[in-house]
Amino acid sequence: MFDFMLPSLGADMDEGKLIEWKVKPGDAVRKGQVVAIVDTSKAAVDVEIWQDGTVFELLVEPGETIPVGTALATLLGPGESPPEKGTPRRGAAAGGAAGETARLRISPAARKRAEALGVALADLKGTGPGGAVTLADVEAAAAKAGARTPPELPKGPAAATDKAAEMRRAIAAAMSRSKREIPHYYLLETIPMARAQQWLAQANEGRPITERLLMAVLQLKAVALALAKFPEMNGFFRDGGFEAVKAAHIGVAISLRQGGLIAPALHDVADKPLDRLMRELTDLVKRTRAGSLRSSEMSDPTITVTNLGEQGVESVMGVIYPPQVALVGFGRLAPRPWIDGDALVAMPAVTASLAADHRVSDGHRGALFLAELRERLQQPQDL
Secondary structure, three states, X not given: OEEEEOOOOOOOOOXXXXXXXXXXXXXXXXXXXXXXXXXXXXXXXEEEOOXXXXXXXXXXXXXOEEEOOOEEEEEEOOOOOOXXXXXXXXXXXXXXXXXXXXXXXXXXXXXXXXXXXXXXXXXXXXXXXXXXXXXXXXXXXXXXXXXXXXXXXXXXXXXXXXXHHHHHHHHHHHHHHHHHHOOEEEEEEEEEOHHHHHHHHHHOOOOOHHHOOOHHHHHHHHHHHHHOXXXXXXXXXXXXXXXXXXXXXXXXXXXXXXXXXXXXXXXXHHHOOHHHHHHHHHHHHHHHXXXXXXXXXXXOOOEEEEEOHHHOOOXXXXXXXXXXXXXXXXXXXXXXXXXXXXXXXXXXXXXXXXXXEOOOOOHHHHHHHHHHXXXXXXXXXXX
């Protein structure tokens, strides 16, 4: 038997609210299957299971807010039989099984709510799975005892305002942590884009508008291919050390209509043709703005790319999203004075920036990475 924990869906997530279960006790599940929907400070996310098994018990009720790392459910491994009645759950002490089981049957959100309302847990009778005490149980006990119930959360425009403010606080906390913990260094490179622009125009000839490639997709693919030569830019800094990741799962910074920013992952960017990447990027942007992301898309990015060219800025100096160790930024594509041989010409160019973690790489390697990125964009036919 194993616990399925609420995963961290980014450095700015400390807790999540369970919106809906997609499974019930007795259901067989496979790795990667969506089993629940959890609301974070940024979006409602489809949470995937990380191991094959059979759902034994759901420990959290929809509507409960719980910290990251809290057990959402218990599952039986492949071929494992359910424990007999009366058998204490894994982790329950033999001498105090009843007390420990009772403790485990109270969700963190219900415990917090009970403390706020002055309701004694010992007097509660749980109606949740396996006798778990839920928020509804606490509210019912509080109402029976005449305890004052805090006002309901705002709805409509006020709720939207609160959500936006919550997102800003979460982003600010993550970026503050990044600046405290990560010794950033920054580099800029102006990249001529005439060849990429010409190739893109030819590639889009005769295509329907909905199937045309965007420059952003060439930039993403070029970043992914450059990472293969500079693995120290691709991975995570955890527990005092760097963990390189072979696959390039690029977090794409996407602005939300209500304000704020999310950077979900495009998976295995280096291995996919441009047409497929374009389709996946379009789908990712659409689902992000509709609030329909998967937990792997939130937790898997190994590096982030942000493109503010559409906003008209020349360059962007980004803040690394921990535990990642690098961020690549692109500004607007615009004509620049350029020496081409002996002639001064107007060259379409873009400024690419690199924010990187000095604990893992240095300016020399960062400069070589940007040079590799520049060269990749000079050969668009090879992307």
